[in-house]
Amino acid sequence: MSLKFLAASLMAAALTGLAGAAEINLYSGRHYDGDAQLYAGFEAATGIKVNVIEGKTDELLARIEAEGDASPADVFFTADAGNLWRAEDKGLLQPIESAALTAAIPAEYRDPNNQWFGVSRRARIIFIAKGAIDPALVQTYADLARPELKGKLCMRSGSAIYNLSLLGGMIEKIGPEKAEAWAKGVVDNLAKPPQGGDSDQIKSVAAGECAVTLANTYYFVRFLTSDKPEDKAVADKIQWIFPDQQGDGAHVNISGAAVAKYAPNREEAIKFIEYLATPEAQSYFAKGNNEYPIGSATSDNPALEDLGPFKADTLNVAAYGRNQKAAQEIMDRVGWK
Numbered sequence: 619m620s621l622k623f624l625a626a627s628l629m630a631a632a633l634t635g636l637a638g639a640a641e642i643n644l645y646s647g648r649h650y651d652g653d654a655q656l657y658a659g660f661e662a663a664t665g666i667k668v669n670v671i672e673g674k675t676d677e678l679l680a681r682i683e684a685e686g687d688a689s690p691a692d693v694f695f696t697a698d699a700g701n702l703w704r705a706e707d708k709g710l711l712q713p714i715e716s717a718a719l720t721a722a723i724p725a726e727y728r729d730p731n732n733q734w735f736g737v738s739r740r741a742r743i744i745f746i747a748k749g750a751i752d753p754a755l756v757q758t759y760a761d762l763a764r765p766e767l768k769g770k771l772c773m774r775s776g777s778a779i780y781n782l783s784l785l786g787g788m789i790e791k792i793g794p795e796k797a798e799a800w801a802k803g804v805v806d807n808l809a810k811p812p813q814g815g816d817s818d819q820i821k822s823v824a825a826g827e828c829a830v831t832l833a834n835t836y837y838f839v840r841f842l843t844s845d846k847p848e849d850k851a852v853a854d855k856i857q858w859i860f861p862d863q864q865g866d867g868a869h870v871n872i873s874g875a876a877v878a879k880y881a882p883n884r885e886e887a888i889k890f891i892e893y894l895a896t897p898e899a900q901s902y903f904a905k906g907n908n909e910y911p912i913g914s915a916t917s918d919n920p921a922l923e924d925l926g927p928f929k930a931d932t933l934n935v936a937a938y939g940r941n942q943k944a945a946q947e948i949m950d951r952v953g954w955k
């Protein structure tokens with residue numbers, strides 16, 4: 619037995635040893651500061667204690683897999699439908715029936731097999747340097763492959779889940795061949811090799827290293843609402859564009875939650891996910907992490923509302939996971955590193 623596994627087993631014993639008191643063991647791959655409010659809100663509303671185990675999503679999945687049927691995991695909580703699909707694909711989740719969840723969450727934001735449920739939304743949209751490029755050139759995702767943009771794009775890695783999910787959605791809508799031609803066009807337009815996260819792409823645009831990028835909406839709102847002058851300076855240089863507003867709408871992804879296959883506290887786990895879909899929790903997602911509510915067009919967050927209303931793609935986000943392998947193969951073939 620490896621030390622790491624032994625440590626995980628001891629932790630598992632410690633967590634399951636608390637039997638008696640109502641509680642859940644929450645494995646969270648989200649990396650957002652505001653989530654503590656969600657947990658406190660749930661504890662106050664239900665009296666059920668939340669034991670939080672945070673980690674990188676892939677590490678948490680490996681851990682649940684290693685723990686097997688002795689896993690103390692009740693809820694798996696993470697960003698991106700592609701990550702939830704990874705858990706489903708590994709057989710680590712169980713389907714649940716919840717009238718509250720099917721009522722609160724539009725069908726396109728939950729697993730058709732009820733193994734996971736979207737509880738907040740983010741759009742992956744275009745950001746450009748004000749004045750550096752004609753906004754008319756970049757109104758769609760397809761535009762990012764235009765030859766006029768040669769040397770003008772910054773992009774996050776092609777193995778980053780947010781980009782895999784974007785391409786996975788494209789594969790579903792336009793087919794793998796056209797999706798690959800698009801990805802090749804994007805790579806041909808790069809100003810520099812992919813590096814850094816979404817915030818770094820926005821900073822690169824503000825710094826003039828490139829004129830155009832893609833990032834999730836909440837990263838930009840962080841710059842907009844920051845108290846730091848250097849962040850405000852970044853936001854001032856950037857214009858945002860919701861893509862495909864004359865077509866299918868902007869690519870939307872979710873954060874979501876699922877009940878683990880061997881959840882020792884199954885009923886409490888379902889209550890937690892149901893709580894995430896309540897107006898109170900939806901307000902925490904909006905205020906704490908600038909995410910859009912799952913079931914309504916408006917949020918309880920003025921800065922987020924300032925981005926304006928937009929048309930969201932209604933493709934079921936399960937397509938992102940279903941096409942993830944094909945998306946990664948395309949990324950590898952076109953050299954989107």
Ligand SMILES: [Fe+2]
Nearest residue numbers: 649697816834
């Ligand atoms: Fe993120």
